[in-house]
Amino acid sequence: MSQEEKTWQEALDACIEQKLCLASMAKKNAFKAVEKSKNDSDFWIGVRRYKLNNFRYIDSRNMVTYLPEKSELSTEHRCGYITKDGKQYVLKSGSCEQRKRFLCAKAVRCDGKLTNSYYGIGYAGEITCAKPCPLFS
Template sequence: MEVEPQRSTFYISLLLFFLTWPVETLEPTGICVYVSKYRLNWFEALFTCQKKGMCLADIDTGFTVLALTSHLHGDDRTDIWFGLTAFERNNYRYISNNKLVDYTPKDSVLVNNGSCAFLKPVDPLYTFASGDCTVRKRFVCTQTDMCNGARMRKPKASCTVPDYAKEILSL
């Protein structure tokens, strides 16, 4: 597909802007992400994500862990709530789709005692850990169709990379 140079420069600039935006990040995969700068308990974080038309993130592959944490450095490397919970359940499931956990990074520790899961920085990467859902931590949301049994409204602004921009960037 042939795209005029001025238009491709605009889309590359726009993509680079979103890739370096500290709060809402557009990852190369087209995942719309919100990483909080403030701390809430797991339930407040879930509610905040839902107000944005999102849900606490599903982190179900190693690539997703890297994509969500690659821009976290220094003081940003902290515990981060995501959408995996065993609260009032017999096992860990994602809050967006009720699927069982089938991926955990190496050295993850998920204790099945009604806890909520969070990303825990372990140099140089992150692992999964579990803890008291009422402790305040930063959190990460992603755009989903469903969250905690409710259909999510579409956000006003879309965070996906259009097909023609993917072609420009060879994504």
């Protein structure tokens, strides 16, 4: 969890600099972990609207599959964030130029680029391979 606030793109760049990605928040347990932090801030996460108004996770480019109750993804905005609604966090979309805190996480890829921070099968650790990397080409 960042302490500073950035635009969505600045947040993405900050995560990539650390060889991470904006967190995808693709499962219920990810939301539960943030809820346990006793934090009430909004956080940019790795969800963005692409062509045809599809919201996708930027680490995998898969369509968003998990939406907590009361989540709202509006096609008027491109960037995803989580916000507190009562006791739980929900997913919403907002203007990418707003400044918010952000969540970074390990990922094999981030916005189409290798992060070198996480192995795809589920083993955390540094990945080293010659370029081009045959594991992820």
